[in-house]
Amino acid sequence: MEQIILLLFMLCGYIVAYAFVPNVVDINTLAILLIGMGVSLLIFFSKPETNKNLKNQKIRASYIFVIGFLIVNFQAYIDLIFEKVSINDIDLWVDITIINESAIISSVGLLSFLLGYSVKRIIPFPERNFKIYCYPTKFLKLLSLFFLVLYFYFVNPAYLKGGYALFDMGASAKYLALAFNASIFAIYVQESRNIINNKIKIKNFYDFIKHVGLLSFLLVTIYLISVLLSGDRGPIITYSMLIFGSYLFINKPKYSSLTIIIYSVSIALVLTLLGFARKMITEDSLVEKLKLGVNAFNDNASSSIFPMTKELSGSVNTVHYVVSYIHKNHDYFYGMFQIRQLIDAIPFSGTIFGRLGLINYNNTKYNGIAEFITWIAQGDNSTYGNGASIVADFYLGFGILGVFLGMLFFGYFMRVVDEKMYGKSSISTVWLTIALVYFSNAIYISRSFVLEGTKAIVMILFLLLLNNLLLGKIYRFKR
Template sequence: MRIKRATVNIMSFISVLSLIIGFFLMPESRGQINNGLLLTLSIIVSTNVVLFLIVMKSCFGTVLNFQTFFLIGFLIVHFQIPFYNAIGIPPQNPRFIWANPNVVNFGTWMSYMGGLIWIVGNYVGIIFKGQSKNVYARNNKSANLAILDGLIIILFVSFIVLVGSAFLSGAYDGGKNWGAGASYVNVLLRVAICLRIFYFFYNYRFNRSKISLKTYASKNKLFLIVLFFYLIIFMNAGDRGPLIESGVLILSCYSFFIRSVKIWQLVLLIFIGSSFLTILKLGRGKDSSKQGSILERGFEALFENDSNTTEELASSVRIVYKAVDQVPVQHDYLYGLTMFMDIATAVPFAGGFVIQTFSIPEIYRSSTYFFTITGQGTFYTYGEGSEILGDIYINFGLIGVFLLMFLFGIYVSRISLKAFIDGNFKNLLIIFMMISTAIYMNRSVLFFPLQLIVYTLILDKFIKFFGKNLEK
């Protein structure tokens, strides 16, 4: 560990002290919006985040770790709108954001406590870490990437054939205009591409003294060409998920395996990336016959629209307010039902089996369905989405938020240490898959990365097993 233990202890003490202050600041479950409270909570938690990320950068040797991306997303989702409101800039659509204005104080306070408890959990995992041992040499066993490349090409061609002309022509409809089977193929294609990106950088780490990055890239040009067209197809339709996932994964792998990205570079990349994604969002539409490219339409709309680049992500805080407003007053706690379904869905074929065997109603198949159906009824027109704290709260309440966020923090710090310090291959693979989902995880469910992790580990075993047998 590159940072002194005394520094970690001091920083962790500051976070614990902030938690204690939080208990004294606890508001009533219902009450008028208190902008003084919102401002105080926002400033204290933001200060803790900055100090924490400095420690994490020193511990792991890279600023592009899971903690950085997760906490950037966490601050935007949970505190951007409350902070702006506290300084006199209310949300553009208050009736949409404030599910019930009387729960804003409590919902923001829960976010404050949940974020700090997660940070403390990370500190605990670091302080009580075991003996570090570098095992990179034992993990330097390349998989047969020819098999993986072949699979990616097959899946990519299959996706193009199945997805249909509407999506390929640039019409965005949240996946509703995809052809039959395209979504299933895309799950496998997404997993294969993420694994291949990881291997691209992981293998180069052991060959950079022998070959330049440019030459190495030319030897992997088949995959890079497929990746380019894969991202172009989604960019043309304005579907930003694959762009965010692949972009974050590429940047984080580059920063760790090749050259560390500096903090000012990260800030610049975040600004450029968020601006670009906003342009894509503004330029997309269900009708592909609109004049001009998606970028042209996006630029035109950008100058006519006064929204900021992170407003859409920040709007997910409304789910926190919906959660504390509805449960347990209007609906009892779910006691882990939707979380169990999230875990089952991450296991191949298990989700459908559980739903059919136990006849799980649609409203309990995910917290996304829960918030959508409780808000719009069974004949809903769009998905409300979910949010990590809201997902935990409707299942286990406030105590569940505290406990699960603490355990989640410990898990992340321990697996980060095993990956970045010890160099354990399996943990490296897991943490980088988690990093690729870190920002979006805040507007999703707690077990959101699980499917990608499970499928990636299975695929990794698959290509190594068949590669080994082919070589015999």
């Protein structure tokens, strides 16, 4: 309870600071704000874990999310304090008069998340045993193969030749990629339950891959090669986390802090090198490609205190864009984008609402939070996507109140996800699907929106239901 009181006290302090924040950028003010965030994290992590299933479990969806949140929302401010970036970088800061305000908004978001998580710690969530139904996944594997073949048939060839952020993969390819991803997720959800129900002993990670099926792993590898060729890296992280998360759910191993740090740094380094590889996918000579890669490495190393996460940290400009836009042009949107996200998650609902005239899909800037931020940044003739962030999503809806309430409930929710991942293995299919989707995307949720996973969850559950019905059994989703 003391932890909750301290976090609540700090949250009130930041809300008061928000009311009196100066428009002039002040490095000392930013430093104080960041020190406050450091203190809040010390308060949060100093509390011993009381849940026996979570004790010494350092790899949690919530922890991964917090790391991503710190990178997205605070690294750029640290770089500014240490003079790694210029205050004149208009693409990053958008409007220097709202830098202090944006930093406080992000701070309120983090404190609210920690508070919501801490509240859930003291509220027991009764664990129930669900009967685990075992179903073969041959249909899902054939379906994933079918989706992957169609994806390669419809995808824009220019996209696969380093065209990420330059060329659109095509509408059909987007839906097929989503369907392929959902089918792979469905396979890992069902196979995880099959392994547990059949009491199969998984000796190591390779043993887990073998039991799930080498075909699925091969299909994922082929898909990720195409992703790598395009210049994207997001799906590589998502699939790695899906496979690893499924293994964690089954075996629940505990790793030392040193092991986690070594693997994390190694993965970050590989992803950084993959990012530099984007600049090398050109028609230039090999020497020119190498020069581009070296220059990119040197530029990154000199322009950030944490070079390996510099690209991710640039997403803080989405917060700056929406704060500046609301100040100058518009009232809050009061949940419009969140409602659209929920509608789009339900198959065919968007088409129905569009035909009824309830949603106008012709005005593409309102199709989602990422599209709207891109429109704010580039106008009607955008050439690339600016992306989104969870803080920008909540702020655009309801302002600072939206950030407070949204992150508070999300912190509570992520504690539930942690408990489901490491609790009893006989959880419902619905909760296992939700837990794996949010665990797999934990690092990227900060630069996205909180409901992004809903469409994937609905599609995964639909494929699982279809798989089970085709096997001649009525599957009941137990909540």
